[in-house]
Amino acid sequence: MIAILIVLLPLISAGIIYLMGKHLKFGRFLFLFTAVCHSICSVYLLLNPEAALSKWDIGKTTLLGFDPISALFLLITSLLFILVAIQTHFWLPAELAAEPEHAAAHGHTAAGFQKESVFRSCLLAFLAMMTLVTAARNLGILWVALEATTLVSAPLICFRRSAGSVEAMWKYLLICSVGIAMALFGTMLLDVAASSGGHSPGLNFDKLLLTRSTFHTGWFKAAFIFAIAGYGAKMGLAPFHTWLPDAHSEAPGTVSALLSGSLLNCSFLALMRFYALAPETLRPFCKNLMIAGGLFSLGIAAFFILRQNDFKRMLAYSSVEHMGLAAILWAIGCDQGAIFHVCGHSLIKMTLFLIAGNILLAYGTRAIPTIGGMFKDMPKTACFWLIGILFICGMPPSPLFVTEYLLVREAGPLLSTAVLLLLFVVFGGMTKVCLSMLMGHTGSSAPLPEPTKNAERLNLIPLVALIAVTCCGIMWLILLNNGEI
Amino acid sequence: MNAFVEIISVALLITDLVLVISGRLLHSIRWVAIQGILLGLLPLLLHESGFGVQMLILAVINLSVKGILLPLLLIRAMRKADVRRELEPFVGYTASLILLLAATAICFGFCRYWNIAPGAASPASVPVAFTTMVTGLFIIIARRKAITQAIGFLIFENGISMFGICMMLEHGLMVELGILLDVFVLVFVMGIALFNINREFSHIDSDKLNSLGDWDLPAQNHKDGEAEQ
Numbered sequence: 001m002i003a004i005l006i007v008l009l010p011l012i013s014a015g016i017i018y019l020m021g022k023h024l025k026f027g028r029f030l031f032l033f034t035a036v037c038h039s040i041c042s043v044y045l046l047l048n049p050e051a052a053l054s055k056w057d058i059g060k061t062t063l064l065g066f067d068p069i070s071a072l073f074l075l076i077t078s079l080l081f082i083l084v085a086i087q088t089h090f091w092l093p094a095e096l097a098a099e100p101e102h103a104a105a106h107g108h109t110a111a112g113f114q115k116e117s118v119f120r121s122c123l124l125a126f127l128a129m130m131t132l133v134t135a136a137r138n139l140g141i142l143w144v145a146l147e148a149t150t151l152v153s154a155p156l157i158c159f160r161r162s163a164g165s166v167e168a169m170w171k172y173l174l175i176c177s178v179g180i181a182m183a184l185f186g187t188m189l190l191d192v193a194a195s196s197g198g199h200s201p202g203l204n205f206d207k208l209l210l211t212r213s214t215f216h217t218g219w220f221k222a223a224f225i226f227a228i229a230g231y232g233a234k235m236g237l238a239p240f241h242t243w244l245p246d247a248h249s250e251a252p253g254t255v256s257a258l259l260s261g262s263l264l265n266c267s268f269l270a271l272m273r274f275y276a277l278a279p280e281t282l283r284p285f286c287k288n289l290m291i292a293g294g295l296f297s298l299g300i301a302a303f304f305i306l307r308q309n310d311f312k313r314m315l316a317y318s319s320v321e322h323m324g325l326a327a328i329l330w331a332i333g334c335d336q337g338a339i340f341h342v343c344g345h346s347l348i349k350m351t352l353f354l355i356a357g358n359i360l361l362a363y364g365t366r367a368i369p370t371i372g373g374m375f376k377d378m379p380k381t382a383c384f385w386l387i388g389i390l391f392i393c394g395m396p397p398s399p400l401f402v403t404e405y406l407l408v409r410e411a412g413p414l415l416s417t418a419v420l421l422l423l424f425v426v427f428g429g430m431t432k433v434c435l436s437m438l439m440g441h442t443g444s445s446a447p448l449p450e451p452t453k454n455a456e457r458l459n460l461i462p463l464v465a466l467i468a469v470t471c472c473g474i475m476w477l478i479l480l481n482n483g484e485i
Numbered sequence: 486m487n488a489f490v491e492i493i494s495v496a497l498l499i500t501d502l503v504l505v506i507s508g509r510l511l512h513s514i515r516w517v518a519i520q521g522i523l524l525g526l527l528p529l530l531l532h533e534s535g536f537g538v539q540m541l542i543l544a545v546i547n548l549s550v551k552g553i554l555l556p557l558l559l560i561r562a563m564r565k566a567d568v569r570r571e572l573e574p575f576v577g578y579t580a581s582l583i584l585l586l587a588a589t590a591i592c593f594g595f596c597r598y599w600n601i602a603p604g605a606a607s608p609a610s611v612p613v614a615f616t617t618m619v620t621g622l623f624i625i626i627a628r629r630k631a632i633t634q635a636i637g638f639l640i641f642e643n644g645i646s647m648f649g650i651c652m653m654l655e656h657g658l659m660v661e662l663g664i665l666l667d668v669f670v671l672v673f674v675m676g677i678a679l680f681n682i683n684r685e686f687s688h689i690d691s692d693k694l695n696s697l698g699d700w701d702l703p704a705q706n707h708k709d710g711e712a713e714q
Binding site: 063138140141143144145147148150151154155158161162163164166167168169170171173174177178181184185188191192195200202203245246249250304307308309310313 | 618622625631634638641642645648649652654655656657659660663664666667670671674675677678681682685686691694695696697699
C-alpha cells in the first residue's frame with residue numbers, strides 16, 4: 001500500500017498546486033511539505049524491508065513493489081529532491097529579482113518566466129514519476145513511467161523562456177522520446193523472447209527473473225540492444241547522449257541538479273533490470289555491449305570537457321562520463337561499486353549544479369573565458385566550486401575515489417589503463433576550467449553586486465551536501481580499508 | 486479471418502508509402518489518423534474466438550485516441566505554428582519513395598530469411614510493422630519542419646504497437662493505457678513546444694535549431710534571447 005501512496009502523494013500535491021495557482025504562499029508550503037513527507041516515506045521503506053516488499057497488484061499482476069536497490073535509489077531521489085526543494089525556495093525569488101538587473105546591465109529586454117505554480121507542480125510530478133520508475137515491478141509500467149519523466153520535465157527546462165531553452169526542450173523531447181520508444185520495442189522483443197517457450201509470463205520482472213534461463217537467445221539479444229539504445233539514451237550513454245548537454249545547460253541549476261542527480265539513476269535502474277534478465281549464456285554479450293557503451297561515453301566526455309566553453313555543459317559531459325563509469329562497473333560484475341558510484345555521483349553533481357546556478361545568478365553568463373577572479377568576488381561559492389570539482393574528479397575523500405579504485409582493481413589491465421587515461425584527461429580539463437574561473441582578476445563579465453550577495457547566501461545546501469559527501473567518502477574508505485567492499 | 490489481417494497489413498503499407506511522399510501537413514495528419522484507425526481495428530480482427538470487455542474498452546480508447554484526439558492535437562499545433570507545407574525536405578519525395586520501397590523489400594527479405602515470426606498473426610504483418618517503424622524514423626530524419634518530426638514519431642510508435650499486436654503480445658490494461666497516455670501527453674507537450682519555437686524563432690525548421698553547441702562561446706549573456714547570430 002505504501003508503494004502506491006508514495007507515488008500518488010507528490011502527484012496529488014502537484015495537481016493541487018497547479019489548480020491553486022494564485023495562492024503562491026500555500027503552493028510553496030505544500031511543495032516543501034510534500035518533499036518532507038516523501039522523504040519520510042522513503043526512509044521508512046528503506047528501514048522496513050517487510051513494508052517495502054509488500055506489493056500492489058491489479059488482478060494477478062504485481063505492478064509496484066520495492067527491492068533493496070530500488071529502495072536505495074528512491075531514497076537518493078527523495079533526499080536530492082528535498083535539498084533541491086529548499087534551495088528552490090530561496091533561489092527562485094533571487095533569480096526573478098536578478099533578471100531585470102542583468103537585462104539592464106547588458107542592454108536587452110528581460111526574458112519571461114514560466115508561472116511559478118506550473119514550475120512547482122512540474123517538479124512534483126517529476127518526483128512522482130521517478131518514484132514510479134523505482135517502484136515499478138512490471139517492465140511495461142517501468143517504460144511508461146520513464147517516458148512520463150521526459151514529459152513532465154520538458155517544461156522545467158524552459159523555465160526561463162529564451163530561444164536556447166526552447167531549442168533544448170525540443171531536442172530533449174524528440175531525442176528522449178524516440179530513444180525511449182526504442183526501449184518500448186525492446187520490451188516487446190523481451191516479451192517475445194520470454195514467450196518463445198510456449199506460454200507468456202507477461203512483463204512482470206520477478207516472474208521473468210525466474211524463467212530467464214528459458215529465453216530465446218536471438219530475441220533477447222535484439223531486446224537488449226534496443227534496451228541499451230533506449231534507456232541508454234535517457235541515461236546519457238554515448239552515442240545517444242546528445243540531448244544531455246543542451247538540456248542540462250539551458251535548464252535552471254536546480255532542475256539540472258535533479259535531471260543529473262536522479263533521472264539518470266532511474267534510467268540506469270531500468271537498464272540494470274534488463275541486464276539482470278539476461279540468460280547466463282548471453283551475459284558476456286551484454287557485458288561487452290555495456291563496456292563498449294561506457295568506454296565510448298568516457299571518451300566522448302573527455303574530448304568535449306577538454307575544450308569546453310560553457311561550465312554547465314562541462315558538468316553535463318561529466319555526467320555522461322560518470323554514467324559510462326557506472327555502466328562499466330556494473331558490467332564487470334562490481335554491482336556494489338556501480339550502485340555506490342551512481343549514489344555518490346548524484347550527491348556531488350547535485351551540489352555542483354546548484355553552485356553553477358549560483359554562479360550564473362551572479363555573473364549572468366555561462367561562458368568560461370569571461371569569468372575570472374571568483375575567489376575575490378564570491379569567495380564562499382568559489383571554495384565550494386573548487387571542492388566540488390575536485391570531488392567529482394575522484395579526489396579522496398570523495399566517494400567516487402573508492403568506486404573508481406574498485407573499477408581499476410576489478411577490471412582487466414587493458415580496460416583499467418584506458419579508463420585511467422581518460423579519467424586523467426577529464427581531470428585535467430575540469431581543473432583547468434575551474435582554476436581559470438577562480439584565480440586571477442575579474443574577467444570581461446563582472447558580477448552584479450546585488451545578485452552576488454544573494455548568490456553567496458545560497459550556499460547552505462551545497463555546504464550540507466558536501467559535508468554529507470565527505471562523511472560518505474570517509475566511511476567507504478574505511479570499509480575499503482577493512483576489506484569489506 | 487486471417488484474410489482481414491492481410492488486408493489491413495497491406496492498407497498500412499500503403500499509408501506508409503503515402504505518408505512518405507505527402508508534402509501537405511494536413512494531408513499527412515489525415516493519413517496518420519487513418520493509420521491509427523486501421524491499427525485500432527487490428528486486435529478486434531485477430532481474436533476470432535470472441536473478445537472480452539477489457540479488449541473492447543481498449544480498442545475503443547485506442548481508436549478514439551489514435552484516430553481522433555491525436556490528429557486533432559496535431560492540427561491545432563499546425564494552426565498555431567502557422568505552417569501548411571513541408572517545403573524543401575532534405576530528401577526529395579521521389580528519392581524518399583525509392584528509399585522506402587527499398588527498405589520495405591529489405592524488411593520483407595529479412596523476415597523471410599530469418600523466419601522471424603512463426604508466431605505472428607500473418608506472414609505479412611511483421612515486415613509491415615518494421616516498415617512502418619522505418620518510415621517513422623526516416624520522416625524524423627529527412628524532413629525539415631519540427632511538426633513533421635512529431636508526425637514521424639507517431640508513425641514510429643504505430644509501427645511498434647503494430648509489432649506488439651501482430652505478435653499477440655498482451656501487456657494488460659494498465660500498461661496499454663499508460664503507453665497511450667504517454668503518447669497523448671507527448672503530442673500535447675510537443676504542440677506547446679512548437680508554439681514556443683514558432684514564437685522564439687519565427688519558424689519551425691528544426692535544422693535551424695542549432696544555437697546550442699560545443700564549439701562556440703555560449704551567448705555572452707545567458708539572459709540574451711537572441712540565439713541566431
